[in-house]
Amino acid sequence: MPARARLRDPASVFAALGDETRLRLVSRLSSGGPASISRLTDGSGVSRQAVTKHLRVLAGAGLVRAHRRGRESLWRLQPERLDEAQRSLDLIARQWDHALSKLKAFVESPLAGGDAAPRTTQPRAGEQRRAPDRSD
Amino acid sequence: MPARARLRDPASVFAALGDETRLRLVSRLSSGGPASISRLTDGSGVSRQAVTKHLRVLAGAGLVRAHRRGRESLWRLQPERLDEAQRSLDLIARQWDHALSKLKAFVESPLAGGDAAPRTTQPRAGEQRRAPDRSD
DNA sequence: GCATTAGGCAACCAGAAGGTTGCATTTTTC
DNA sequence: GAAAAATGCAACCTTCTGGTTGCCTAATGC
Numbered sequence: 001m002p003a004r005a006r007l008r009d010p011a012s013v014f015a016a017l018g019d020e021t022r023l024r025l026v027s028r029l030s031s032g033g034p035a036s037i038s039r040l041t042d043g044s045g046v047s048r049q050a051v052t053k054h055l056r057v058l059a060g061a062g063l064v065r066a067h068r069r070g071r072e073s074l075w076r077l078q079p080e081r082l083d084e085a086q087r088s089l090d091l092i093a094r095q096w097d098h099a100l101s102k103l104k105a106f107v108e109s110p111l112a113g114g115d116a117a118p119r120t121t122q123p124r125a126g127e128q129r130r131a132p133d134r135s136d
Numbered sequence: 137m138p139a140r141a142r143l144r145d146p147a148s149v150f151a152a153l154g155d156e157t158r159l160r161l162v163s164r165l166s167s168g169g170p171a172s173i174s175r176l177t178d179g180s181g182v183s184r185q186a187v188t189k190h191l192r193v194l195a196g197a198g199l200v201r202a203h204r205r206g207r208e209s210l211w212r213l214q215p216e217r218l219d220e221a222q223r224s225l226d227l228i229a230r231q232w233d234h235a236l237s238k239l240k241a242f243v244e245s246p247l248a249g250g251d252a253a254p255r256t257t258q259p260r261a262g263e264q265r266r267a268p269d270r271s272d
Numbered sequence: 273g274c275a276t277t278a279g280g281c282a283a284c285c286a287g288a289a290g291g292t293t294g295c296a297t298t299t300t301t302c
Numbered sequence: 303g304a305a306a307a308a309t310g311c312a313a314c315c316t317t318c319t320g321g322t323t324g325c326c327t328a329a330t331g332c
Contacts, residue, residue, distance in 0.1 A: 011154055011156045011158075013154075014153035015154025015155065016154070017147070017150035018150035018151025018152070018154040019147060019151065019289090020147045021290085022147075023146060023147045023150070026228060027228060027231070030231040030232040030235060031234075031235055033235040033236065033238070033239045034239075036309095037308070037309070038309085046291070046292090047291070047292060048308085049311095050291055052310080068309095070299060070308090071299040071300065071309075072299090072308055077228075082229050086222060086225045086226065086229075089218050089222045090222065092162060092163060092213075093166070093218050093219070095166040095167040096167075096215055098167075099166060099167055100169065155319090157320085172278075174278060182320085182322090183323085185280090185281095186321055189321080190320085204279095206278090206330075207329035208277085208329090209278080209279070
C-alpha cells in the first residue's frame with residue numbers, strides 16, 4: 001500500500017488521531033513547532049521506535065510530514081488534513097441538525113397524527129422543510 | 137464534569153470515528169435521524185452483532201445514545217461530542233499557527249536566540265544557524 | 273398461543289496495533 | 303578517523319479489534 005493512499009479518507013485521519021500517544025505527539029508538534037524524533041521521544045514515555053511508528057501512522061494519514069536535515073529528521077504538522085477532518089465533523093453536525101429539524105417537523109405535522117411517532121426512521125410521508133432550529 | 141475547559145478524552149472520540157464502518161454509522165445517523173439496530177444493519181455489509189459492537193464503541197465515546205422503545209432500541213447521535221472534537225481540532229490548528237508565527241519571528245530575528253526563541257524546541261548550543269527549509 | 277422480529281450474550285478467531293529489543297547505517301563532532 | 307548521536311530495519315511479543323456464529327430472551331402480530 002502506497003504511503004499516501006486515500007488521503008481524503010476521513011476515517012484514516014480520525015484513526016490516526018485516535019491514539020493517546022499520537023494525539024500527544026500532534027499536540028506537541030502543534031504547540032512546539034517542528035521537532036526531531038529524539039526530541040519527540042523525550043518525555044513521551046515510550047521508546048524512540050514507538051514514536052517513529054506513531055509518526056509514520058500520522059504521516060500515512062497525511063497529518064505530519066518529515067524532511068531530513070543532516071542526521072536528523074524534522075517532523076512538522078500538516079494542517080490541511082486537520083482542516084479536512086474539521087469539515088468532515090462539520091458536515092456531520094450539519095446533517096444532524098437538518099435531520100432533527102425534519103424529524104421535528106414530521107412529529108408536529110398534523111399528517112403524522114398525534115399518536116404516531118415516526119415508526120422507525122424514514123419520515124418521508126408528509127415531511128415539510130423547515131428553517132433549521134436549535135432544539136437543544 | 138469538566139465540560140468546559142479541558143476536553144475529556146478527545147482521543148477516544150477520534151478513535152471511535154476512526155473506523156470506516158463506524159463513520160458510516162455516524163453519517164447515517166446524522167443524515168437519517170435516529171434508527172434501530174436492524175435498520176442500521178441493513179446495507180451495512182456486516183452482521184447485526186458487528187453493528188451492535190460498533191454502536192457501543194460510539195456510545196462509549198459519547199457520540200451516540202440509545203433508548204429502548206418496545207423491542208427495539210433507537211440510536212441517535214449525541215452532537216456535543218462532535219462539537220468537542222471539533223474544538224479539539226481547532227485548538228490544535230490554532231496552536232500550530234501560533235507556533236509557526238513564533239518560529240518565523242525567531243528565524244527572522246536579527247538576534248536569534250533572544251526571547252523570541254521557541255521554548256519547547258530550544259536549539260542547542262551551536263545549532264541555530266540553519267533556517268528550517270520549507271522546500272517541499 | 274405461537275411464529276416472528278429485535279436484540280443481548282458469549283465464545284471464538286485472524287489479523288492489526290502498540291510496544292520492545294538488537295543491530296546496522298549515516299552524520300556530526302572532536 | 304573514531305566515538306557519539308539520530309535514525310532506520312527487522313524480528314518478536316502481547317493485547318486489542320473487528321468480525322462471525324450459535325443460542326437465548328423479550329416484545330409484537332396474528
